[in-house]
Amino acid sequence: MNSTVFWYVTRASGIVALVLLTATMVLGLTTTARARARNWPGFAHQELHRRISMMSMVFLAIHILTSILDTYVHIGWAAILVPFTSSYSRFWVGMGTVAVDLMAAVFVSSLLRPRMKPGTWRGIHWLAYGCWPVALAHTFGLGTDSGEPWVIALGVGCILAVGGALLWRVRVTTRRAEGLSVASESTPVGRHLVTSSAKGARREQ
Amino acid sequence: MSNDVSQAPPRSAVHHLLGHPIDLAGHIDAHGPLVVAMGHHDSWQRALAASLESSGLTGRGGGGFPSAAKLAMARAHGHVGTLVVNAMEGEPASDKDKVLLSRAPHLVLDGAQFLAAMCRARRIVVCIPVGRDGIAAAVEHAMRERSAARYTRVSELVLRPPDRFVAGEESALVSWIDDQRALPVFRPDKGTPLRIGKRPVLLHNAETLAHIALIARHGPEGFLARGLVEEPGTSLVTLSGAVAQPGVVEVDRGTPLWEIARRATPVEPAQALLVGGYGGNWVGPEHFDTPYASISLRTIGASAGVGVIAVLGERSCGVAETAHIARYLAGQSAGQCGPCVFGLPAIADDLALLARGQADRGLMARLTRRLGEVNGRGACRHPDGAVSLVRSALAVFGPDVAAHNRGEPCAHWRTPSSLPFPRSMAR
């Protein structure tokens, strides 16, 4: 196979995988109870998150395969899973490997979810928070297309998307926690039959 | 039961929990040494299992489960690791376990020793909440007496879980011993045993173990001689409310409710009795002669619960008292299950409005709906108890409820509660 074809495919699939990974992150961050758009069912959100993450892994697989089969630079099969063993651009390729390792951990943990404690699964799933920035760094650190304006714009777009989703998630979570603590606050029993303020508890209609 | 008749103390004619010597020497004088009671062979185990079966003893911690069956289930699950003595008594209106541990700790511990030997438990753990240091000290003193005299076979220790209502729920207590989280566990299949680590646990209320200690030594006859044929034995009951002499009494099962309440000298005519605890039921005057036995109480929709009878005098407001209790129960939620966390405060809100005579038009329908929706939807029975209490209030205080609902609350709704509540209600 022509080395140039591999070269183009590996770059293209890498970009697509990054975009899909970003979309996965955004969907994952915006999965919260009760706060959802009227016409978009919550289960669809969840299923989309799962399917897009699978798609990103497919494109990632293409990206990895073509980058290794491309003989122009030597990367080596070990570099798929073992970081910093590639002779080409050891550090930045290694970052890519780290991202793959983290994503593999998340994937495997979801397969084994029924057998682990919920806290363990959740902890591993949070590795995704490490995976995305590392993938982003790998993309721009390798430098192949990172000078192109559209690639820069894409990168900025990804950062804004995840950053925005993260801020939104933090806001919703703190608001919900306040609501819960207000609802279950015990008011002193005594001469005054006080009504508790359960305002935060009401489901948003 | 010992095989050596010459060493055995005379069979006690009357089965009773209170009134025994507190110290170890007196205890041994009255009941004989533990080792003798257990004998050299394990035939005593078969005899005890049979005695428990024929005695018909049921749990005194609120569940009312037959103790013989509970023991058989524990033995079937293999080596029990820990025998847990549940002396948490989170119910504010109940003092029986505190009194029992202060006045007869050796009975409770002996009962634990008998059961521990029968299911080969490695240790006995007595759970007394933080804040009851006097009781803990009394039990630890008794334990030191016992170990000094080499009186016991299985090691005994006291643990101090947090002082919260749900911390005494059996799965929460076991969960706390296991990993310090005193939260009830969702158990759809009650057949699977509670565990600490890998080993199953046998858990019993303190009073139940005291009964077992007596039955083990003296046979079931004393127990069977008291109470009813259908429900033998005695129970400890805590009396409180509009009475001059609140406290703990020992009663024969089947004694009419009002006869028990009279022992605390009510100070005014009673409009209702609270039976079973804050998660129990109100009982109206037409049922005051109901025997204090599960079979009879069930016919009026009540149960013995944790051994509480509180008198509501006529100068109190049943609706207001129920609102107070509901507010307390709402604050004691473990905070794990939505229907309880949100439902109980909402029900308490509705009751507060009702008590103040500020009910809106939809209140009764809303309250009834919420009671139906909250019932049975928690991991433990805490919300169920609250629902049961409120439903019984709506039935027993019917005319009062109707008046409050019309905006005409009775004169007494502002009266301070005559029921005991802990001073600090913090979670």
Next chain:
Amino acid sequence: MTTVRISIDPVACEAYGYCAELVPEAIVLDEWGYPMVDGAPLPADLVALARRAVRDCPKRAITLTKKSAR
């Protein structure tokens, strides 16, 4: 005949509500967003949707219990 029933773990449930979206015939949400089930056997045509609800629940709070009756 195997009967399939929906079981909700109230401790794990955090009122995401996906189950009620997928199987509204069998699951209704209370006023605080938590699912209520009546414990009756699921009609056969709803089982596939119920399985989807089991998979989609972010907290794995919903499970299906199967019992074979003789």
